[in-house]
Amino acid sequence: xxxxxxPLDSALGDDTDGxxxxxxxxxxxxxxxSGFDAPDPFVTCYTPDGVHLLVSGLEYGRxxxxxxxxxxxxxxxYDYRDRIGELGRATGRGAVVADFLADHGVDRxxxxxxxxxxxxDGLRESGVAVxxxxxxxxxxxxxxxxxxxxxxxxxxxxxxxxxxxxxxSLIESASVVEGVLHRDGDPLTSEAVRRExxxxxxxxxxxxxETIVACGADAADPHNRGSGPLRxxxxxxxxxxxxxxxxxxxxxMTRTFVKxxxxxxxxxxxxxxxxxxxxxxxxxxxxxxxxxxxxxACDVYEDAGLPTLxxxxxxxxxxxxxxxxxxxxxxxxxxxxxxxxxELEPGNVIxxxxxxxxxxxxxxxxxxxVVVTEDGYENLTEYPVELVL
Numbered sequence: 001x002x003x004x005x006x007p008l009d010s011a012l013g014d015d016t017d018g019x020x021x022x023x024x025x026x027x028x029x030x031x032x033x034s035g036f037d038a039p040d041p042f043v044t045c046y047t048p049d050g051v052h053l054l055v056s057g058l059e060y061g062r063x064x065x066x067x068x069x070x071x072x073x074x075x076x077x078y079d080y081r082d083r084i085g086e087l088g089r090a091t092g093r094g095a096v097v098a099d100f101l102a103d104h105g106v107d108r109x110x111x112x113x114x115x116x117x118x119x120x121d122g123l124r125e126s127g128v129a130v131x132x133x134x135x136x137x138x139x140x141x142x143x144x145x146x147x148x149x150x151x152x153x154x155x156x157x158x159x160x161x162x163x164x165x166x167x168x169s170l171i172e173s174a175s176v177v178e179g180v181l182h183r184d185g186d187p188l189t190s191e192a193v194r195r196e197x198x199x200x201x202x203x204x205x206x207x208x209x210e211t212i213v214a215c216g217a218d219a220a221d222p223h224n225r226g227s228g229p230l231r232x233x234x235x236x237x238x239x240x241x242x243x244x245x246x247x248x249x250x251x252x253m254t255r256t257f258v259k260x261x262x263x264x265x266x267x268x269x270x271x272x273x274x275x276x277x278x279x280x281x282x283x284x285x286x287x288x289x290x291x292x293x294x295x296x297a298c299d300v301y302e303d304a305g306l307p308t309l310x311x312x313x314x315x316x317x318x319x320x321x322x323x324x325x326x327x328x329x330x331x332x333x334x335x336x337x338x339x340x341x342x343e344l345e346p347g348n349v350i351x352x353x354x355x356x357x358x359x360x361x362x363x364x365x366x367x368x369x370v371v372v373t374e375d376g377y378e379n380l381t382e383y384p385v386e387l388v389l
Contacts, residue, residue: 002068003032003146009048011137012110018101019046019133020109022093022119028329029112029138031248035068041116043097044069047106054100073100087122094122101128112136136334143326143334144347149249150371153327153349154380156244156251157369159204161383164255166200167193167213167238171230171259172389181230181259190215190226193238201242212239212254219256219363222321222355232260235362241331250331252351253381254367259389269356269364270387276300276354277366277385280323280337284352284370284377290341294323297354306356310339317358324351327369348372349380 008019021044023030025037034044034053042063043054050070055063063072078099084092097119101107108129111120113136120130145153174181174188181188190213197211214226216234230236239254256270276297283296298310298319307318324337327349335342337350344350350372355365368381 003141005033005046005051005141006048007141008046008137011133011135012048016108016110016129016131017047018104018106018109019138020044020097020101020106020111020115020130022097022116028142028248028333031329032138032142036063036066037248038063043100045101045104045106045109047104049104052100052104054097071104073103090116090118091122091125094119094124094128095126098123098126098128110137112138139334142328144345145328145349145371146347149328150347150349152244152247152249153251153369153371155247156206156242156249157253157380159201159206159244160240160242160251160253161381162204163197163200163206163240163242164238164253164383166196167240168255168257168389170196171236171257174230174259176232176260179232181232187229189229190218193230194225197238197240201240204242205245206242207245208240208242211241212237214363216362217359220317220357220359220361222357222363222365230259233258233262234260235262235266235364237363237365239365239367243331248329250327250329251380252327252331252353252367252369253383254353254355254365255383255385256364256366256387257389258387262387263361265361266364267387269361270366272300272304272306273354273356273364273366274385276319277352277368280352280354281368281370281377281379284344284350284372286346286372286374287343289343290324290335290337290350291339292341293337293344293352294339294341297323297352301354301356318356319354320357321355324353324367326350344372346372346374 045052053069053072078096110133193213215230215236218224218226219237241252279296283293298308301319307315322338326333353367357363370377
């Protein structure tokens, strides 16, 4: 993938020569600008004339082959070890990076908000002007995906759906003993379902940091991972957001299941949430704001007399989160599908995930993953929406 980085030129403006990163390859902005992945921090500087990397000798050979960079330089070219021994690790690193920047005609840089303070102080002591990029220009750039990036997300989503199918099968095949789901004579737990999800994703070439399998009152907290035995007749929220280990792009999907007979309220909530999902999807098109899409979901709930954060910013039950977010190298990135959501553009990959929550009822959430197209959207999610197993 070769993204067009030229929009960064306008973000630099007349008072900045380059955009600087000092982070390892797990930092999504670093990976996006450099096209390189390393376990230890390395330096990337974008200028209108090219992308320049400063790496350790250990990573030099691989960086010259794999990085999307016009130049790659070793730290040893600037006597790195001697200088951190003389000046200290932070100040010495800053001095080395300052010399590296000078070689590329850069003495004024923009940096992201989480740029290392030690490196920034060292650069300033060496006479380099450092300003924080309040606009988060690279995040804005990353929000619009190329066709190749969309295919990366699509591949992760197909793996995600196979993992969801494994979870659903495990829940559906469980027996019920005194209101608790059992499998092979033992209670079926949130932890056991998560293990099945994780094993499936590993076989599919994906990894994940965590997964939500939350039952009953646990499901009333949108980010409760869930624990312990799963129970019949109660909602089980399964939210999976894996990362493809090769491309590093994410997917995201949520389904809510009931093994047994849901209450009348729970069934009503599920139908309303599916209606809110459909209303939000129908609103998605280029030029429409993320706020307008969020409003479409809120309208459904409020028309049914249920609270939302739009109607009551202090609400603790009802629809208590935004409708969605961008997905890419990070599972949560721009654009926001929320009260402050900007205009959507073709190439935005976003979730649509309305939900309702109350400890007395449980939780319901349904989440699809879509890409904004020139004339509407494409739903990357093929998984069915069904409550009762």
